[in-house]
Amino acid sequence: MMPFFLKCTQQFMSKRSENALTILTYHRVAPEGQITYLPALSTEAFARQLGWIKRYYQVLTLAEAGRLAAEERLPKHAAVITVDDGYDDCFHYIFPLLKQHGLSATFFITTAGLTHGQLWEEQIAEAIIDAPVNCHQLTLNATDYSVNTFAKRLRLAKTMIDKLKYLTVEQREQQLASLRQATGVMHNSRQFLQPEQIRQMAEAGMEFGAHSVHHPILMLEQDAVAEQEIRSSKLELEQLLQQExxxxxxxxxxxxxxxxxxxxxxVKRAGFRYAVSTVPGSNTDIDSQAFCLHRVSPWPTSQSRFMLSLLRSTQRDAGGTNGY
Ligand SMILES: [Zn+2]
Structure with missing residues (x-):
């Protein structure tokens, strides 16, 4: 029998999401035990969440939801599953699970990953973690860091990623270059989606959206750089997919x-029709919210907590975010 608390949450949830579009955010998904530098949800937890999502929502891609909303035909309890960045776990783990559940999703791609095989966080992490075993200490920006164990290297990678997140793309590149000079690690391992995988997923009904070229904090960049980041990512994906x-x-x-x-x-000038933020909340008027849609990050792993997290974060002005 269903616990009373869960039943109440579901009923309340049901009322709240009836006429709103709920957009869920995911990033990395990996099998338990696989090391990723950004936090990853386990494939098992993701599969469980898909089961719950399927039970309560009508899942659409963002483009479909926008089109149906414009025609005033958005179904009740509509939801969009979004996955950010474009790592190859999208193809290896997320895509097969979506297919298994008969669901679609919208994948936002940071296009520099298509060329470099990874994004800046992974480049930083790899330059530290793959440093030669006889490298016991690193001096970065006049600070000494001990790197004589794997755990210390992993910790330093996380520290550096947090430090560099709020730099411009150019400053980040400079930091990466000095880090690589210090450790001698020049390679990029391939961890990103390949064009052919993207085309295969698109053919199976997945939507692809743009997420800039280098994942900059747009507020920190000169206008010309920000505009270029937005436009080029759209053009590159359109060329790859041969569709808008x-x-x-x-x-x-x-x-x-x-x-x-x-x-x-x-974003409007570049010709996009919808844009999503990581500001929590639900979307009750898609027309007026089209270029700053709210999203929620469902991390908890029990059904009642998952429902409660969606309930809390679909309320406007709810605290907490998980943006990458
Ligand atoms: Zn991102």
């Missing part, structure tokens, strides 16, 4: 801190 790309995800995604109205205008 209508959706964009702001890197990091917090309105007022990572992007503002100025960038919303750039």
């Amino acid at each position: 790309v209508v959706s964009f995800a702001y890197p990091n995604g917090q309105y007022g801190r990572d992007f503002d109205d100025h960038h919303i205008d750039m």
